[in-house]
Amino acid sequence: DAGVTQSPTHLIKTRGQQVTLRCSPKSGHDTVSWYQQALGQGPQFIFQYYEEEERQRGNFPDRFSGHQFPNYSSELNVNALLLGDSALYLCASSLEGISSYEQYFGPGTRLTVT
Amino acid sequence: GDSVTQMEGPVTLSEEAFLTINCTYTATGYPSLFWYVQYPGEGLQLLLKATKADDKGSNKGFEATYRKETTSFHLEKGSVQVSDSAVYFCALRDTGGFKTIFGAGTRLFVKA
Numbered sequence: 001d002a003g004v005t006q007s008p009t010h011l012i013k014t015r016g017q018q019v020t021l022r023c024s025p026k027s028g029h030d031t032v033s034w035y036q037q038a039l040g041q042g043p044q045f046i047f048q049y050y051e052e053e054e055r056q057r058g059n060f061p062d063r064f065s066g067h068q069f070p071n072y073s074s075e076l077n078v079n080a081l082l083l084g085d086s087a088l089y090l091c092a093s094s095l096e097g098i099s100s101y102e103q104y105f106g107p108g109t110r111l112t113v114t
Numbered sequence: 115g116d117s118v119t120q121m122e123g124p125v126t127l128s129e130e131a132f133l134t135i136n137c138t139y140t141a142t143g144y145p146s147l148f149w150y151v152q153y154p155g156e157g158l159q160l161l162l163k164a165t166k167a168d169d170k171g172s173n174k175g176f177e178a179t180y181r182k183e184t185t186s187f188h189l190e191k192g193s194v195q196v197s198d199s200a201v202y203f204c205a206l207r208d209t210g211g212f213k214t215i216f217g218a219g220t221r222l223f224v225k226a
Contacts, residue, residue, distance in 0.1 A: 004157070033213070042118075042203050042216030043158070056212040090157065101146050101165075101207055103214065105157035 002027060004093050004106035012112045013081050019111060021076040025093030026104045032074040033103065034066060035090040043090055049074050050096060078111075086113045116141045120204045120217035127194055128225050135189040135220045137178075137204035145206040147171075147180050147187040148214070152201045161189075161202070194224045 005024045013019050025032055031050045035043035045058035049068035068074045072093075078085055088110050092103040121136040139145065149161040149171070162171030167182035176191045187204060204217040 040218075042205075042218050043214075045213035045215070048212045050212075058213060092158075100212075101148070101163065101214075102160060105150075105159070107155075107157045 004091055004104050006089075006091050006106040006109050008109060009107070010110045010112075012114060015081055015083060015113055017081050018077065018079045019081060021078075021089050021091075021109045021111070023074045023076070023091030023093075023106060025072050025074070025091075029093035029095050029104070030072050031094045031096050031100065032068060032072065033092045033094070034074070034076045035092065036060075037088040037090055037108070039087070046076070081113045083113050086111060116145065116206060116208060116215050118204050118206055118215055118217035120202075120220055123201075123219070123221040124223055125220060126223045126225065129196055130193045131224075133189070133191040133194045133198075133222070135202055135204075135222070137187045137189065137217060139185050139187065139204075139206050141185075141206055141208060143209045145208050147178070148205040148207070149176065149178055149187070149189050150203040150205060150216070152203065152219070154200070158203065194222070196224045196226050198222060199224045 007022045033048040034046040037043040047057040052068045063079045065077045088108040090108045091106045094103045117140045146165045148163045150158045151161045162173040164171040164180035170179045201219045203219045207214045
């Protein structure tokens with residue numbers, strides 16, 4: 001049973017560029033959340049997708065956008081990259097319902113903006 | 115807004131020592147509380163949870179009790195092992211909410 005997978009593992013981009021990160025949820029899960037983890041910090045919630053719609057968003061600018069596909073996989077897009085966007089981006093999946101608090105995290109995508 | 119505060123690390127212990135990592139929270143509602151662990155090079159894993167006051171979460175020898183009166187959820191383990199070396203995150207999730215709020219993490223080193 002595959003867990004949460006993310007691609008790519010590492011990415012280096014230049015300031016001002018755009019980036020797309022991908023996530024496949026754990027088998028059977030229908031909800032995907034994205035988090036940004038700066039070095040030495042805890043993860044910060046970016047947004048959550050359920051039924052192909054964003055249903056809650058954290059304190060992140062519109063440069064951060066996402067998408068969820070019918071197969072429940074998800075993408076995170078970041079436009080006009082800033083140096084401060086350098087971080088580990090984590091995807092977490094869960095199953096809607098009484099156990100929705102139980103999130104499974106992927107290994108993350110390490111984004112470096114130069 | 116809601117927040118989580120946990121003790122700063124790193125915490126360095128010898129094998130078989132007793133571990134406590136303090137965590138306090140601020141929340142307007144009745145949140146669920148969690149401890150996550152992040153081993154080197156790996157993603158976060160849910161270690162234990164408590165969904166209401168006085169609940170005790172436990173897993174792999176770790177325990178934490180949801181104390182509403184002190185808004186705390188301290189992590190404890192009676193005898194740590196070298197393999198417990200990792201970063202530990204305290205977190206909360208509001209009732210009816212969808213986001214999880216994490217503390218800054220506490221790095222634990224256990225020496226043989």
